[in-house]
Amino acid sequence: MSNQLSVSWLLQQFQLQPGKPAITNGLRSLLILGVPISVGIFTGHAAESAIATMAAWFVGMVNVDGVYRQKAIALIAATISVTLVFAIANLASSTLWLAIPMTFLVIFIVGLAGVLGSVAASVSLITGIMFVVSLARFSAPGNLSTLLLHSLLCLAGGTWTTLLSLGLWVVRPDKPATAAVAKYYNSLSKFIEVASERVANSRDIEDWVKQFVQAQDTVTQDLTAARSTWASVWTTQRGASLRGNQLLVLIEDANQIITSVVALVELLAIASYSPLFSHLQREIAEVMTQLAIAMEMLATAITGRNSVPLGDLDRSVEALEYQWQILRNRVVNQNSHLPRDEYLDLVNLKKITTSFSKLGQQIHTDAELVTDLQQGKRRNPINRDIVLPKQPTTADMIETLRCNLTFDSVMFRHALRLAVVVVLAELIAALLQIPRGYWITLTALVALKPNFGGTTQTTIQRVISTIVGSIIGITLILLIHNQWAIAFSLLLLVFTAMSVRSLSYTVFITLLTPAIILLLNMINAGGWQVGLLRIVDSCIGGGLALIGSYLLFPSWERQQLPAQLAKTIRANLSYFQQVIANYLNSPHTTTALNSLRHQAALENANANAAAQRLFSEPRHVQGEIEPVMTLMIYIRNFYTSVTTLAEHQREFSGQYQFSALPELTDTIIRILDNLADTLQYRQPPQPLPILNNHLETIHEQTEQLYQARIAEIPQYPQIVTPTLQALREQTPVFAELERIVNQIRIIHCAIALWETSGG
Numbered sequence: 001m002s003n004q005l006s007v008s009w010l011l012q013q014f015q016l017q018p019g020k021p022a023i024t025n026g027l028r029s030l031l032i033l034g035v036p037i038s039v040g041i042f043t044g045h046a047a048e049s050a051i052a053t054m055a056a057w058f059v060g061m062v063n064v065d066g067v068y069r070q071k072a073i074a075l076i077a078a079t080i081s082v083t084l085v086f087a088i089a090n091l092a093s094s095t096l097w098l099a100i101p102m103t104f105l106v107i108f109i110v111g112l113a114g115v116l117g118s119v120a121a122s123v124s125l126i127t128g129i130m131f132v133v134s135l136a137r138f139s140a141p142g143n144l145s146t147l148l149l150h151s152l153l154c155l156a157g158g159t160w161t162t163l164l165s166l167g168l169w170v171v172r173p174d175k176p177a178t179a180a181v182a183k184y185y186n187s188l189s190k191f192i193e194v195a196s197e198r199v200a201n202s203r204d205i206e207d208w209v210k211q212f213v214q215a216q217d218t219v220t221q222d223l224t225a226a227r228s229t230w231a232s233v234w235t236t237q238r239g240a241s242l243r244g245n246q247l248l249v250l251i252e253d254a255n256q257i258i259t260s261v262v263a264l265v266e267l268l269a270i271a272s273y274s275p276l277f278s279h280l281q282r283e284i285a286e287v288m289t290q291l292a293i294a295m296e297m298l299a300t301a302i303t304g305r306n307s308v309p310l311g312d313l314d315r316s317v318e319a320l321e322y323q324w325q326i327l328r329n330r331v332v333n334q335n336s337h338l339p340r341d342e343y344l345d346l347v348n349l350k351k352i353t354t355s356f357s358k359l360g361q362q363i364h365t366d367a368e369l370v371t372d373l374q375q376g377k378r379r380n381p382i383n384r385d386i387v388l389p390k391q392p393t394t395a396d397m398i399e400t401l402r403c404n405l406t407f408d409s410v411m412f413r414h415a416l417r418l419a420v421v422v423v424l425a426e427l428i429a430a431l432l433q434i435p436r437g438y439w440i441t442l443t444a445l446v447a448l449k450p451n452f453g454g455t456t457q458t459t460i461q462r463v464i465s466t467i468v469g470s471i472i473g474i475t476l477i478l479l480i481h482n483q484w485a486i487a488f489s490l491l492l493l494v495f496t497a498m499s500v501r502s503l504s505y506t507v508f509i510t511l512l513t514p515a516i517i518l519l520l521n522m523i524n525a526g527g528w529q530v531g532l533l534r535i536v537d538s539c540i541g542g543g544l545a546l547i548g549s550y551l552l553f554p555s556w557e558r559q560q561l562p563a564q565l566a567k568t569i570r571a572n573l574s575y576f577q578q579v580i581a582n583y584l585n586s587p588h589t590t591t592a593l594n595s596l597r598h599q600a601a602l603e604n605a606n607a608n609a610a611a612q613r614l615f616s617e618p619r620h621v622q623g624e625i626e627p628v629m630t631l632m633i634y635i636r637n638f639y640t641s642v643t644t645l646a647e648h649q650r651e652f653s654g655q656y657q658f659s660a661l662p663e664l665t666d667t668i669i670r671i672l673d674n675l676a677d678t679l680q681y682r683q684p685p686q687p688l689p690i691l692n693n694h695l696e697t698i699h700e701q702t703e704q705l706y707q708a709r710i711a712e713i714p715q716y717p718q719i720v721t722p723t724l725q726a727l728r729e730q731t732p733v734f735a736e737l738e739r740i741v742n743q744i745r746i747i748h749c750a751i752a753l754w755e756t757s758g759g
Contacts, residue, residue: 443541453616469513
């Protein structure tokens with residue numbers, strides 16, 4: 001059994017994530033590397049051309065998902081950086097005691113650059129790799145002219161990649177925004193698909209919750225990316241184009257669909273305990289399946305010319321509405337005095353049916369908008385008041401760097417740790433005269449992350465992929481001796497690696513390793529032994545990364561998590577306060593609500609990521625994790641309940657109010673505020689106030705509405721009376737308030753337990 005689990009775990013490391021290979025990236029990489037390699041072989045200067053090839057390759061690996069201007073800045077910065085560190089490394093390689101302090105300085109800057117965002121981190125990483133390789137592979141030149149020539153070759157390689165990438169991109173400057181919106185809709189399709197599996201009861205509930213949370217966090221992050229990319233394209237202009245406005249509306253419409261789906265999942269969870277639910281379960285499952293399909297068709301149509309046929313979705317919604325009407329007539333006609341719970345179940349099922357109908361109408365509207373987007377037409381005026389993310393300025397980045405120049409900063413400690421470990425790896429390789437010892441340094445540089453869990457995961461993936469990739473590289477060196485055949489194998493490996501880069505890090509490194517071995521053999525042939533050396537060196541480098549992450553100024557997640565959870569609770573509290581304010585006051589502030597909902601969803605995703613990092617740390621460091629798991633579940637449940645209340649506001653007239661609602665919600669707000677303080681300042685929480693009195697008052701008012709409705713059904717069986725309207729409005733509110741009170745109790749208990757255990 002143990003062997004089977006080990007094999008299964010190993011196979012999972014090489015499993016590709018859902019999605020299509022990025023063939024375009026693979027083809028671009030072929031052009032990037034093919035030209036300098038071919039020039040070198042034709043001119044008989046393969047070793048010299050390898051310098052340009054290496055620079056072109058590294059610059060091409062900069063990961064930028066932004067717009068044309070961001071891509072240009074990143075690629076130009078990468079080209080200048082790799083050329084600069086290439087020259088510095090060549091000058092510093094003359095003596096070890098000059099190379100060591102220079103390595104420390106360069107790698108410290110590389111580590112600290114991560115505070116400026118993912119693009120800066122990507123540029124700094126390839127800069128660090130170029131420095132390490134150059135320091136080891138190219139000894140100090142005999143004269144200045146040789147250094148200048150090699151530096152120009154490096155600059156030429158990076159420039160070639162920059163010109164090629166920007167030349168291909170400029171054809172469609174708005175393509176990144178379109179692609180980001182399409183990706184967002186595709187994630188939304190996957191989110192709805194996962195949600196539909198809960199209705200069908202096709203998987204274990206615990207496993208489903210994990211999948212649902214992951215899908216929800218993914219679609220939230222893709223929403224952020226879509227908004228940010230849109231803002232990067234159009235906020236620099238005086239006004240967005242017609243196409244820009246249409247994409248913006250599609251982004252925000254999908255945001256509303258997320259809200260509707262989250263609320264529907266909550267309503268379905270409540271309804272699933274009712275015996276009446278089974279009568280509509282098949283129709284509900286079919287509607288959700290068709291919703292997922294419709295979103296996938298929209299995602300495809302946004303970037304292409306595909307049509308979006310919605311006939312199957314319409315028919316599934318009609319079937320659900322028809323089946324609900326049959327169920328309603330049968331239940332009402334068979335019961336002279338309808339039981340309260342059964343009637344409230346009918347009200348809930350009616351709300352679910354109505355919500356699906358409105359979702360269908362929303363998707364029809366978006367399908368029309370996508371058609372207009374394809375044809376460049378304007379069907380209706382577009383005027384949405386939407387708050388877009390602010391783009392960081394140079395002053396913001398300088399201030400960010402300044403704030404992180406302290407030992408209290410996690411990224412400062414990571415940069416210091418990274419510099420120490422890389423210098424140590426370099427010393428070990430040099431003093432022990434390990435052949436190709438710079439691979440030790442490279443592995444330590446790439447594997448060491450700001451947290452221990454990330455370092456462990458990257459190290460394991462890198463060592464496994466390096467072993468497999470080195471075996472492939474050894475085999476190729478033994479079998480292939482022709483330069484053109486070696487070049488073809490190198491390009492094929494790079495094409496495949498870059499195509500699957502976004503689908504599997506392990507497969508990417510597995511294919512990249514033999515490509516690096518072949519490239520280095522073009523510079524200085526080393527035979528098949530280089531593959532074995534790479535395996536040994538990678539294991540040593542990975543070990544150093546793990547030791548450094550554990551011993552040097554570790555940033556254990558247990559110490560960081562309380563602050564993140566406090567931030568998460570405050571974000572959800574602000575969202576809750578706005579929702580309740582909208583219930584108690586008119587008019588509703590939709591823009592503020594959308595912004596607060598998105599911020600709460602982001603903080604929930606951040607808290608979940610932090611918890612996962614905690615679970616990957618050594619057991620004796622984690623502390624008590626059961627309260628953390630409970631907190632993660634019930635904070636997320638609280639967000640879902642608040643979102644359900646927010647979605648219900650679209651049907652809320654405000655003519656009928658629970659008298660105890662202000663007192664109950666004020667108490668909930670005080671409790672959550674105190675719990676956030678408890679986590680932030682590490683103090684015991686205040687005793688939990690009594691909440692049942694307020695709930696009981698609301699329950700009595702709901703019961704009065706029910707009795708009034710039952711009395712009037714014989715006279716007004718099909719008419720929406722004020723009593724029926726009030727019952728439809730208030731029943732979901734009471735149900736969610738009851739769930740929220742229960743969630744608050746459990747959150748309070750979990751935090752109290754965690755503080756008691758010294759969490």
